[in-house]
Amino acid sequence: MSTILVTGGTGTLGVLVVDRLREAGHEVRALARHAPEYPVDLSDGSGLDAATAGAEVIVHCASDTRGGGKDDESATRHLIDAARRAGTVTNIVYISIVGVDVVPLGYYRTKLRVERLLEASGLGLTVLRTTQFHDLVAQLVETAAKLPLVAPVPGGVRVQPIAVGEVADRLAELAVPTPSGRVTDMGGPETHTLADLARTYLTATGRKRPVLPIPLAGKTYAAFKRGGHLAPSHAVGRGTFAQFAAEVAAGRGR
Incomplete structure (x- = not known):
C-alpha cells in the first residue's frame, strides 16, 4: 500500500477521499491548517516537508473557493517544491x-493555470475534470x-451536477503511484436548467418560493449558456440531483 497525502483533507471532497483511501488500507495524511497530525499551511508552505516525507502520491483537493482561487497558484507552487524536495512523489x-x-x-481560469x-513541474500528474x-x-x-418574494437564478443555463461521493470514489481509484495524465472527464447523470434544479430543490425542502430565471450579460454567462461546463458524452454519474435534494430534506427532518 502507498503513503498518500490529501490536501484539503478536511473539506467537502477531501474528507471523503481520505475515508476511501483509508478503507483501502493506505497510509493517508490529511493535510489542512488545523489538522491534528499534519497541520500544513499551503499559503506559505509551512509543514509541507514533514507531510511529504516518504509520500508517493498526492491528491490535491485544496482550493480557495471562497476567495475565487486567489491563493491556489502559490499554494500549488509550494506543493510542487515540497514534492521535489521529498524525491519520492x-x-x-x-x-x-x-x-x-x-x-x-x-x-476557472485559475484552475486552468x-x-x-x-x-x-516535471512530476507525474493525473488530472480529473468533473x-x-x-x-x-x-x-x-x-443563496437565491x-x-x-422570488429566487432569481441565471436564465438559460444548464447544469449537469454530480455526487461528490462519486468523485471521491474516482479520485481514490486514481491515487496510485503511476500517473495517468489527463483522464476522461466525469459528468453527472442528468442535465437540467438551473431554474428547474432550483425548483426541484426548493420543493424537496418544503419551500414554495417562485424561481425567476434572469438573463445576464457578459462572456462568462454566454459560455455557460453554450454549455462549456457540461460533459454530455461522459454522463457517468449515478446519483441524481433529485435524489440529493430528497436526502437533504430527510436530513432536515422534513
Whole structure:
C-alpha cells in the first residue's frame, strides 16, 4: 500500500477521499491548517516537508473557493517544491472542472493555470475534470432563496451536477503511484436548467418560493449558456440531483 497525502483533507471532497483511501488500507495524511497530525499551511508552505516525507502520491483537493482561487497558484507552487524536495512523489492527482479552458470565469481560469503549473513541474500528474457538485447547486439555490418574494437564478443555463461521493470514489481509484495524465472527464447523470434544479430543490425542502430565471450579460454567462461546463458524452454519474435534494430534506427532518 502507498503513503498518500490529501490536501484539503478536511473539506467537502477531501474528507471523503481520505475515508476511501483509508478503507483501502493506505497510509493517508490529511493535510489542512488545523489538522491534528499534519497541520500544513499551503499559503506559505509551512509543514509541507514533514507531510511529504516518504509520500508517493498526492491528491490535491485544496482550493480557495471562497476567495475565487486567489491563493491556489502559490499554494500549488509550494506543493510542487515540497514534492521535489521529498524525491519520492510519483503522482499528483488534481481535481479540476469541466470547462476551465473555455469558460472565462476567474475561478476557472485559475484552475486552468494550476493544471498548467502541475504539467510544467516535471512530476507525474493525473488530472480529473468533473462537472459541478450537487452541493454547489444547492448553495446557489440557498443563496437565491434568501432574497424576498422570488429566487432569481441565471436564465438559460444548464447544469449537469454530480455526487461528490462519486468523485471521491474516482479520485481514490486514481491515487496510485503511476500517473495517468489527463483522464476522461466525469459528468453527472442528468442535465437540467438551473431554474428547474432550483425548483426541484426548493420543493424537496418544503419551500414554495417562485424561481425567476434572469438573463445576464457578459462572456462568462454566454459560455455557460453554450454549455462549456457540461460533459454530455461522459454522463457517468449515478446519483441524481433529485435524489440529493430528497436526502437533504430527510436530513432536515422534513
